[in-house]
Amino acid sequence: MVMWVFGYGSLIWYAGFEYEQRLVGYIRGYRRVFYQGSTDHRGTPAFPGRTVTLEPHRDPAHICWGVAYKVSGHQAEQIAFSYLEVREKQYDKKVYLDFYSDDDATEPTLKNVLVYIASTNKDVNINYLGPAPLETIAHQIIEARGPSGPNMEYLFKLETVLIEMGCKDEHVTDLANAVRKALAERDENGILKENGAK
Template sequence: MWIFGYGSLIWRPNLDFVESRDGYVRGWSRRFYQGSTDHRGVPGAPGRVATLVHAPDAHVWGRAYRVSPTQRDQILAQLDHREKGGYERTWVEVVVPGGEDIAEALVYIGTPENPEWLGEASPEEIARQILVSHGPSGPNPEYLLELAESLRQMPGADDPHIFAIERALLELQRATSG
């Protein structure tokens, strides 16, 4: 079984896997529309984390992890707990440039129907919320900055939405530190 990560699973998988491959899924865009009251924020002051939204002409880079059949149930239980804040399981095909595509990979997606959904906002508004959010898994800026840096390490993994929020966050950090 393969699991596709497009957010913190890229830079902090915290799961046992047999192998990993960088690749992308078609028909989706990564967006910081999902709220987090259990990892990067708290109830009443949610952080913002990534989810996928349908976008027919787009694609999203991430990392696929192959897990051992003997650890499948344990890893799914671990991921179900980790992604409990409004995420649903679905299956995607992962394109692996220069390698064999992965026909089916499990991915967790926060949908607009879930109670943690925050929805659209400008990169500046998202950055302002991220700047002040902190939860049990750490500061929300760490999530965004680690994700952006990880994407830079993947050839071809341009993500204008993520990089616009990162620029806005870095500007806010400079303005508040000086």
């Protein structure tokens, strides 16, 4: 058994399992968005954080960068049916997509790569938060923290690793800038300044 798993969020910088190969590349037809509520890693049930999921893009050629990990044999079975099923338990949808590793590729490097997605159906995914104004998402990320750490840490790590990979993601960049702007408008005690940033 050979399995490839695509990571587009924290899996990019922290796999959490041993793998045989790691490839930087992308999938097509999806965009990365901070629309999934996190109550187990970067937030709590009382105050969910926000992590990324994927949503179909109107342009089927639109690309979302990330990494693909190869595992095989007994290890693949363990990862597929134990570790990732627990780590990604709030992502209720599994799809198998083509993975590309070259900017101008016409043929996929890999086929049937496993991708975890949080669906928008709140009947089955009670933690889906959906879109909101950028400033609203930014303030939620600033306040949220969970067992895996502050929500801001997740956002900034994702921004950093995408930059290091040479990948552009406007949603991540815009949100990180919105968080920095909101933080600049607070005083040393974390309280919003009356007249905004000085």
